[in-house]
Amino acid sequence: SIVGCPFSFSCKTPFSAGQRKAGVDKGPIHLVEAGLVDQLTEIGWKVKFDGHHQFEEVSAADDPQIGKLRNPRLVSRVTEAVAKAVGEHVQNGELPVTLGGDHSLAMGTISGTLSKYPDACVIWVDAHADINTPETTDSGNIHGMPVSFLLGLEGTKIPEFSWIKPLLTPDRLVYIGLRDIDDGEKKILKEHNIKAFSMHEVDKYGIGKVVELALDHVNAKRDRPIHLSFDVDAMDPTVAPSTGTPVRGGLTFREGHYICEAVQETGLLVAFDLVEVNPSLADAASVQATVAVGCSLVRAALGETLL
Ligand SMILES: N[C@@H](CSCCS(N)(=O)=O)C(=O)O
Numbered sequence: 001s002i003v004g005c006p007f008s009f010s011c012k013t014p015f016s017a018g019q020r021k022a023g024v025d026k027g028p029i030h031l032v033e034a035g036l037v038d039q040l041t042e043i044g045w046k047v048k049f050d051g052h053h054q055f056e057e058v059s060a061a062d063d064p065q066i067g068k069l070r071n072p073r074l075v076s077r078v079t080e081a082v083a084k085a086v087g088e089h090v091q092n093g094e095l096p097v098t099l100g101g102d103h104s105l106a107m108g109t110i111s112g113t114l115s116k117y118p119d120a121c122v123i124w125v126d127a128h129a130d131i132n133t134p135e136t137t138d139s140g141n142i143h144g145m146p147v148s149f150l151l152g153l154e155g156t157k158i159p160e161f162s163w164i165k166p167l168l169t170p171d172r173l174v175y176i177g178l179r180d181i182d183d184g185e186k187k188i189l190k191e192h193n194i195k196a197f198s199m200h201e202v203d204k205y206g207i208g209k210v211v212e213l214a215l216d217h218v219n220a221k222r223d224r225p226i227h228l229s230f231d232v233d234a235m236d237p238t239v240a241p242s243t244g245t246p247v248r249g250g251l252t253f254r255e256g257h258y259i260c261e262a263v264q265e266t267g268l269l270v271a272f273d274l275v276e277v278n279p280s281l282a283d284a285a286s287v288q289a290t291v292a293v294g295c296s297l298v299r300a301a302l303g304e305t306l307l
């Protein structure tokens with residue numbers, strides 16, 4: 001099985017230019033300092049921790065907005081570097097675990113996965129769809145746009161992002177946990193017939209059925225590699241409060257873990273992202289709780305079982 005490889009590669013990507021709130025770049029160090037590397041070793045992984053990625057700064061003066069896009073050159077440069085790093089690790093038969101940092105990183109991580117597994121499917125667990133285009137975005141924050149770039153939607157063919165090969169197709173993408181979608185995004189989801197299980201469906205069917213339906217949609221024969229991109233704000237804010245765009249009515253602790261456990265059980269997981277932990281937005285206890293949930297979700301995705 002794909003996941004049988006013993007190596008997990010932890011890519012600490014302290015990056016925050018895809019949004020405006022300081023602190024999300026400190027997410028990775030908090031997860032590592034909470035002992036995540038040892039925790040993964042204890043469940044049988046050989047972890048190659050290659051340290052915290054450092055990126056060449058691009059000064060604000062050298063990175064003027066492109067239309068509404070904020071920090072476009074910095075985001076492009078960082079995500080291209082992440083794509084290369086993740087791509088190398090999947091080529092080596094390792095399972096990249098990318099700790100963010102904001103969700104714009106997924107332009108890099110998923111590009112990296114697709115470089116080896118062009119038929120991979122993406123399960124996007126999030127309160128948000130992150131599928132705004134440069135035209136539909138109101139905020140200009142690129143962490144709200146990675147999926148549109150990965151799909152190569154209209155308006156995303158910008159020279160600064162020409163490195164992105166839009167290899168992802170709408171039929172291989174599915175969302176779980178949505179509850180805060182912009183009007184422009186709703187239109188895109190409908191136009192492209194993208195499958196999305198919002199919190200309404202989670203309530204209606206239960207998480208077990210939702211994950212089964214999601215896998216049936218993007219991986220009917222259970223033969224496609226899976227890239228699981230998990231935004232911690234998919235969790236209810238009472239469970240993971242320290243994140244930049246919290247939205248009430250999210251996943252319970254168990255629902256979030258069930259998704260990771262069920263994907264792990266397929267034996268098809270080839271890459272995992274845990275993003276948007278921002279340790280500067282809450283009191284110490286809330287930060288600690290968010291970091292602990294983040295570590296626990298990673299462990300669940302990499303095979304920690306309850307029995
Ligand atoms: N849709 C909003 C919010 S996007 C939230 C991004 S994330 N990565 O889910 O926190 C926007 O485009 O700014």
Ligand SMILES: [Mn+2]
Pocket residue numbers: 103126128130143231276
């Ligand atoms: Mn997100």
Ligand SMILES: [Mn+2]
Pocket residue numbers: 126127128231233234245276
């Ligand atoms: Mn989100």
